[in-house]
Every structure is written in structure tokens, then in C-alpha cells.
Amino acid sequence: MAKKILEIHDLKREFLMGAEIVRALKGVSFSVEEGEFVTIMGASGSGKTTLLNILGCLDKPTEGTYLLDNVDIKELSRNELAQLRNRKIGFVFQAYNLLARTSAKENVELPLLYNSSISTTQRHQMAMKALEAVRLSDRLDHLPNQLSGGQQQRVAIARALVNEPVMILADEATGNLDSRTSYEIMALFQELNKQGRTIVFVTHEPDIASFSSRTIMLKDGKVIKDYRNENVRSAKEVLSSLPVTEDY
Amino acid sequence: MKIFNLIRIALRALQRNKLRAFLTMLGIIIGVGAVIAMVAIGQGSKKSIQDQLSSMGSNMITIRPNANVTAGGGARVDASTANLQTLTLDDIKAIQTQAQYVSDVSPAVQGRGQAINGSLNWPTSIQGVSPDFLSIRNWPLKEGVAFGSEDVKGATKVCLLGQTVVDNVFEQGDDPVGKIIRFNKIPFKVIGVLATKGENAFGQDQDDIILAPFTTVQKRILAIPYIQTIYASSSSSETSEAATNELSQILRASHKLTNNQQDDFLVRTQAELISTFSSTSQLLTVLLAAIAGISLLVGGIGIMNIMYVSVTERTKEIGLRMSIGARGVDILMQFLIEAIMISITGGILGVILGLLASKLINVFLSWPTLVSEPSIVLSFVVCAITGIFFGYYPAQKASQLDPIEALRYE
Numbered sequence: 001m002a003k004k005i006l007e008i009h010d011l012k013r014e015f016l017m018g019a020e021i022v023r024a025l026k027g028v029s030f031s032v033e034e035g036e037f038v039t040i041m042g043a044s045g046s047g048k049t050t051l052l053n054i055l056g057c058l059d060k061p062t063e064g065t066y067l068l069d070n071v072d073i074k075e076l077s078r079n080e081l082a083q084l085r086n087r088k089i090g091f092v093f094q095a096y097n098l099l100a101r102t103s104a105k106e107n108v109e110l111p112l113l114y115n116s117s118i119s120t121t122q123r124h125q126m127a128m129k130a131l132e133a134v135r136l137s138d139r140l141d142h143l144p145n146q147l148s149g150g151q152q153q154r155v156a157i158a159r160a161l162v163n164e165p166v167m168i169l170a171d172e173a174t175g176n177l178d179s180r181t182s183y184e185i186m187a188l189f190q191e192l193n194k195q196g197r198t199i200v201f202v203t204h205e206p207d208i209a210s211f212s213s214r215t216i217m218l219k220d221g222k223v224i225k226d227y228r229n230e231n232v233r234s235a236k237e238v239l240s241s242l243p244v245t246e247d248y
Numbered sequence: 249m250k251i252f253n254l255i256r257i258a259l260r261a262l263q264r265n266k267l268r269a270f271l272t273m274l275g276i277i278i279g280v281g282a283v284i285a286m287v288a289i290g291q292g293s294k295k296s297i298q299d300q301l302s303s304m305g306s307n308m309i310t311i312r313p314n315a316n317v318t319a320g321g322g323a324r325v326d327a328s329t330a331n332l333q334t335l336t337l338d339d340i341k342a343i344q345t346q347a348q349y350v351s352d353v354s355p356a357v358q359g360r361g362q363a364i365n366g367s368l369n370w371p372t373s374i375q376g377v378s379p380d381f382l383s384i385r386n387w388p389l390k391e392g393v394a395f396g397s398e399d400v401k402g403a404t405k406v407c408l409l410g411q412t413v414v415d416n417v418f419e420q421g422d423d424p425v426g427k428i429i430r431f432n433k434i435p436f437k438v439i440g441v442l443a444t445k446g447e448n449a450f451g452q453d454q455d456d457i458i459l460a461p462f463t464t465v466q467k468r469i470l471a472i473p474y475i476q477t478i479y480a481s482s483s484s485s486e487t488s489e490a491a492t493n494e495l496s497q498i499l500r501a502s503h504k505l506t507n508n509q510q511d512d513f514l515v516r517t518q519a520e521l522i523s524t525f526s527s528t529s530q531l532l533t534v535l536l537a538a539i540a541g542i543s544l545l546v547g548g549i550g551i552m553n554i555m556y557v558s559v560t561e562r563t564k565e566i567g568l569r570m571s572i573g574a575r576g577v578d579i580l581m582q583f584l585i586e587a588i589m590i591s592i593t594g595g596i597l598g599v600i601l602g603l604l605a606s607k608l609i610n611v612f613l614s615w616p617t618l619v620s621e622p623s624i625v626l627s628f629v630v631c632a633i634t635g636i637f638f639g640y641y642p643a644q645k646a647s648q649l650d651p652i653e654a655l656r657y658e
Contacts, residue, residue, distance in 0.1 A: 053652050056571065058570075058571060058651050058652050058655075059652060078575075078576060079575045079576065079577075082570065082573050082574060082575040082576075083573065083575070085570075085571060085572065085573045086572060086573020086574075087573070091571050091572060093568075093655070097564065097567075097568045097655070099565060099568070101264055102260070110569070110572060111572040111573055113250075113253050113257075114569075114572065114573040114574050114575070114578060115573070116250060159572070163573075
């Protein structure tokens, strides 16, 4: 049996909004094994952002347990959580969140700067490797504003890959892109998944979910569906079947 | 994170906002520059006053009759001629025979009048002294010879002229030595010219003077038997205080003053005068430095202000850095180092500005300036501390942001 990357059990998260208690998560349990490509789906207000924050170790659950790579995050301090994010998680955001006026290579190197066990030479090598993986080796010195949206997101994915995380956590990573570029990005995710990367992808588009191997549906803070996708679409095939537009 | 990377990140952040970084620095630049220039002015004037005062003879002790003698019951007696006649030749003799710490002593009487040489005349003053006076005042002759004790004994009509008098009663190129001039109609033979001394600390021309034996001035010009002033010099500057005390004792004994009577004379040393002036210019330096220090404080507040703006502006960047593994302390250091870079760069530029300003003030306003190394070191250290102090709070604020909130900040 494959190794469990993350395991959550009866996860609850409550917020105090004025005098009212808002229960964003009402007991969520599931686990993700190594090499899975999971999409977490749900409408707004379903609790998926809260769940994402907890999975990303940015927030702690009110109740329940969360084991990431067999580490219980409840026990960890703010600094230890930061270190965990640095070593075990790669974030990909909807708005790319690249540092402006900073080259692609330096953006990719950023997580390694917060890991003092990595030397400068190692850092350069790892950044190059990550950029090769997203096929942007020829854009090293480009600044974010010199790159297209798809290229920026690929830089962001390279940044998520660079520290060899146990899990890539994507938050609506295709939300800001047109459908063609979205498929390109999904093709990249599928490729990375084939290489053995565990990916957790939060989205509200069923179209995107069809590229993953498993989908977890959230509604009102609870899991309403958790199913294996028997018929995984290949983003590459979809891409090639798209009509060639005048731009190309 | 390694310190080298932190500095690189800080430099990059400053590069992105060059003008803003410079404007923020400007407060520090002006502050440090002002501290250095102001202290240089203060120190310069202090030194020039000290130099001028010691040109008057640094071991000189002056004794004058005390004009305000308080009588037995404490009632104040007005200064009258009677009171001003307390110093006599007997006092001089007593000092000469008894004093151990006094090397030279000279009586002095002074009168104003007109110096006349042919058609040229000049209002000046004549000072009757003994030959010792020249060594007390540390005053060499430019040409000719000084008068001796025989001249004093015989009350001969010889004199030494100050350069200003020479310039005004002799044609240019005329050799005054050996000539006869008249002072208040009395003819004096010029036997020497005094070296130029320039202005004293009070702005008086020290060269506008005629020196003659005191007996001559007493008898021929003033017609008085007493002495107006006694000049003495201590054997060295260390014994100045001992000499002062000794002189007081001798004079009290000589004047037969009882224990409950106050001194009817006043002993002043040059050292006292120097310390009075020094403390005045010290105060000036402190005041100038305080003003400059305030501008440094304002500069520091400027840094704090801009760092707060910078933190708010870069909230999203902070969120991102935290989400990919930056700890609070990493963020704190990032902003703190940025603040320190601003203040230290400002400090370096400020030192340059201060040195330049001191030089320019010296050249164009001809004010004496003296740049002191401690002021450079001090303002530089204050600068670094300013950066840390005023940079800490914004950096602290940044480090305590909630990554989730910060990431979502627009």
C-alpha cells in the first residue's frame, strides 16, 4: 500500500465573527496517498478555502487531527509550521504571486533562501532543474511582466517544485487563465503527477476536475462525495483536439 | 536566512524605489551633516578663543583693586578713588621677596592720550610697566631693545611702541627706533617696537599701545603715587592656582587685612578666563549638537514612516514569503536590514556632507572649524541605532502578519 501523504480526521474549523460562531468545516475526514492527483471541489462557502489553508499549514483546525507526512501539525509552533511549509509543501496560487521586478530564476529560488541547509550553488542548480521541468529554461532572466499568464503560472509551479515537496497544493491555479492555457497548465500538472508528484488541486470547475484521478466534493463544510475518477481525461489530448486559433 | 541574502534582498527593495529611498535618507543625511558641521563650528571657535587667550600669556595673573569693598556691617561702599589706590609699590616688593610660585611681577599704570610725531598724531594709551612685563605677556620685540631697571629707577623718558602706533605716527618705511615722539606733550625716545599681537579675545587691538617705565608714567603723565594693576606670572601653568592663593595671602598681609575683612583686591588668572570662555563655547557646541540631534531624530521618524508604508505596500509579498516558508524572524530581519541600510547609507552621505560643509564654512565665511573624529563616530553610531530603533516597529508589524490575511491583501 502506498504511503499516506496526508491524513485528516474529523477536521473542524470555527471562526468567531462578532458574536456569531461560523462553522466553516464540520468534520472532514479523508487521506491522500503518495502519487495521487486529487481535486477538491465545492461552491463558494463550501469551506474549501478553509480546508486549503489548513492543508497548507497556514491555519490550524479547531478540532480534529491533520497529519502531513506523519507529522501532527497541531503540536507545531508558528516557526515550525513555516519550516514545514518550506520543506513539504509547494504552493501554486490563482494570481501566481510572483515577486515583481524579480527574474523568473530568482522567483523560483525564493523558497530555497529560507532553507539555510542549501548552499548557493545547490540553489542555482535546483532552480534550473525546476525551470527545466516546466520547460522555461529559456526564460531565466525574464521578469514577470515580460511573461504571459501561462508562463508566469509555470514559473510559480517551478517555485512550488523547487524544494522537492511531498505535496503540491494548488489553489484555483487555472482561474486566471483562458481555457487553452488552462489545459496547458493541467497537462503540466498531469505530467508532474506521472513523475510521481502528489497534487492537491482546489477548484470549482468540474472541467478541471476531470483531469484528476480523484475528486472530493465539499458542501457546507462536509464531504458529500469522494470518488475515484475512472475515466481520467488527458489534457494533452484535449489540447491537441482544440481548433487551431488564428493566434497560432 | 543568510545575512548576505538578506542584504541582497534589502538592496533590491531599495533599488526599486530609488527616489523614495533617497528622500528618506535625506533626513538622516541632513541630520548627520548638521551634527558634524555644527560640532566643527563649536570646536573651531572654542579652539580659536583658547589660542587667542593664551597669546595674551597663558600663565598671566592680573591683580586689580577691588572696586566693591564691603565694609564691616555689610553695607556697600561706593567705588571711589580711595578704594582704587590700594595697590602700592610695597605690594610689589612683598611679592618679589615672599612669593615662591611667581616668576615675574610688574606694576602697571595706564593713561590715555595723544601720540604725536610731527604732523601725525594718534589717540592711544600708554602703559607704565617694569621690564618684567614683556616676559609676563610673552611679548617679544620686533626691533630695538627693551628698557631696563635703570630706566625705571631714573624714570627716563623712553618707550616701546606697538605696531598700530608705529603705523599711525610714522610714515611708511620710517624707522621709529631712535626717534622722539610726544605723548601728551611729553617727549619720549622710541627705543624699540613690539612684535604684532593682533586682536585679543574681546576684539581689542593689542598693538595699539605704548609701553614706558611705570615710574615715568606715574610721575610725568598721571602724577599718582599708587599702582593701578599688578601683572604677575606663575612659574608654570600647573602652579597657577598655588600662585594665585599665595598672591592673595601676601597682599592680605601687606594690606593688614583682618580675618573678617574682605579682599580689597581681585586676583584673576588667564586660566580662569580660558575656562570661562571654554565653558561658554562648550555650551554653544552642546546646543548646536542638540539641534542637529533633533534633526537626526526627525530623520529617524521619516524612516519609520516610510517603513510602515513599505510594509503595507508589500503585505502580499510578505504573505507569499510566509507561505513558502519564511519565519517571522526572517521577515523581521528583511525589513530591519532595509531600515538599517537606509540609515547607514544616509549616515555615510551625511558624514561626507558634514565634512564638505565644514570646509565650505571655513573657506567662504572664514569661520574657524575643527572637525572632531568623535563627532563622526558618534553620529554614525547614532545613525545605525536610529535605523534599528525606528525600523524595528514596522518590521515587527510585518513579521506578525497572518499569512492568510496577508496573501489575500489587495
